[in-house]
Amino acid sequence: MTEIKIFDTTLRDGEQSPGVNLNKEEKLEIAKQLERLGVDVIEAGFPASSEGDFQAVKLIADTIKNSTVTALARTKKNDIDRAYEALKNTANPRIHIFLATSPIHREYKLKMDKETVVKTSVDMVSYAKTMFNEVEWSAEDASRTELDFLAEIIESVIDAGATIINLPDTVGYSTPEEYGQMFKYVKENVPNIDQAILSTHCHNDLGLAVSNSIAGIENGAEQIEVSINGIGERAGNASLEELAVLLHIRNDVYGYQTNLVLNEIKRTSDVVSKLTGMAVQANKAVIGRNAYAHEAGIHQDGMLKNSETYEIISPALVGVSSEESNTLFLGKHSGRHAFKDKVKSFGIELTTDELSTAFNNFKELTDHKKEVTDDDIYAILMEIKTDA
Ligand code: KIV
Numbered sequence: 274m275t276e277i278k279i280f281d282t283t284l285r286d287g288e289q290s291p292g293v294n295l296n297k298e299e300k301l302e303i304a305k306q307l308e309r310l311g312v313d314v315i316e317a318g319f320p321a322s323s324e325g326d327f328q329a330v331k332l333i334a335d336t337i338k339n340s341t342v343t344a345l346a347r348t349k350k351n352d353i354d355r356a357y358e359a360l361k362n363t364a365n366p367r368i369h370i371f372l373a374t375s376p377i378h379r380e381y382k383l384k385m386d387k388e389t390v391v392k393t394s395v396d397m398v399s400y401a402k403t404m405f406n407e408v409e410w411s412a413e414d415a416s417r418t419e420l421d422f423l424a425e426i427i428e429s430v431i432d433a434g435a436t437i438i439n440l441p442d443t444v445g446y447s448t449p450e451e452y453g454q455m456f457k458y459v460k461e462n463v464p465n466i467d468q469a470i471l472s473t474h475c476h477n478d479l480g481l482a483v484s485n486s487i488a489g490i491e492n493g494a495e496q497i498e499v500s501i502n503g504i505g506e507r508a509g510n511a512s513l514e515e516l517a518v519l520l521h522i523r524n525d526v527y528g529y530q531t532n533l534v535l536n537e538i539k540r541t542s543d544v545v546s547k548l549t550g551m552a553v554q555a556n557k558a559v560i561g562r563n564a565y566a567h568e569a570g571i572h573q574d575g576m577l578k579n580s581e582t583y584e585i586i587s588p589a590l591v592g593v594s595s596e597e598s599n600t601l602f603l604g605k606h607s608g609r610h611a612f613k614d615k616v617k618s619f620g621i622e623l624t625t626d627e628l629s630t631a632f633n634n635f636k637e638l639t640d641h642k643k644e645v646t647d648d649d650i651y652a653i654l655m656e657i658k659t660d661a
Pocket residue numbers: 286371411412413414439441442443444474476
């Protein structure tokens with residue numbers, strides 16, 4: 274079975290989320306949890322961006338043993354030197370160098386012609402190769418780059434020593450078909466492509482980051498760049514938890530394996546949410562508060578008979594406890610069956626008449642209150658018991 278490497282960029286692209294600023298102790302806490310989760314590569318930060326980030330990358334590099342630790346660098350000697358200083362004591366170091374390749378970035382941002390973009394990349398990959406065995410090179414805005422130019426520059430940077438080639442959909446503009454085609458083209462048109470592994474890096478501006486990552490691996494990528502809770506620039510990056518669970522649950526379709534410890538997913542999501550201050554939306558796939566909650570009476574009835582009627586992921590798979598999973602959410606769409614189950618969970622015995630009264634009172638309350646909590650239900654039951 275093909276193994277897909279998980280490259281987590283929560284601490285670099287994820288930290289680029291507006292309003293997020295982690296200190297080095299917080300970054301280390303997240304890195305340790307990512308190591309427990311079993312990610313293959315931790316992108317710890319961008320050492321040349323600030324002294325604080327340099328120190329954070331160094332602390333992570335000095336501590337983490339089981340994951341490769343990498344850091345971002347522009348195609349500048351100083352960035353590469355800073356990354357080397359930060360990473361030199363880690364067990365498995367990797368440098369991640371990037372330069373934009375698309376016409377719009379070349380003309381307006383870099384003011385470089387194609388030849389200069391190739392030469393700069395080759396020179397800096399060769400320079401980095403004197404310090405690192407693993408050199409990842411990213412073609413920023415790859416998905417809006419001319420395919421023949423992309424093939425040309427990839428061949429050159431591999432010759433210069435790049436071992437991982439990352440092709441980002443930097444602005445989240447690609448469709449899965451286009452993104453997959455880019456990988457297919459590179460596989461078929463870069464003569465030395467077998468000397469490197471290909472990587473996806475998808476942004477979620479059009480909500481396609483997960484689908485695009487899948488299209489990438491279906492066309493030859495063996496590494497996916499992801500972040501916890503999908504955080505990152507603008508609408509964020511492909512979410513680790515969604516891809517991990519998709520590859521696991523639909524292994525019958527895709528047939529890939531990863532080294533992830535799936536039941537560490539919820540804990541990792543909670544740590545990242547707490548330390549970044551970014552709440553996870555309630556209906557977020559896999560880890561949202563409502564991801565395992567069923568409100569409709571028909572669904573609840575099905576769940577009570579066989580959970581597979583409406584649940585394709587077992588909460589325990591990703592480390593969501595039964596208390597957290599909020600499986601049968603009681604609201605205005607819920608039926609008597611689920612209500613009876615809730616009463617039982619409180620250890621309270623009701624006669625048939627009492628149960629009918631309690632259920633009617635509960636239904637009335639759902640018309641007035643947005644969320645009926647366990648405390649509300651308990652209060653209804655106590656009122657009936659006291660009145661009796
Ligand atoms: O989105 C992007 O292109 C990036 C690169 C720096 C890899 O984050």
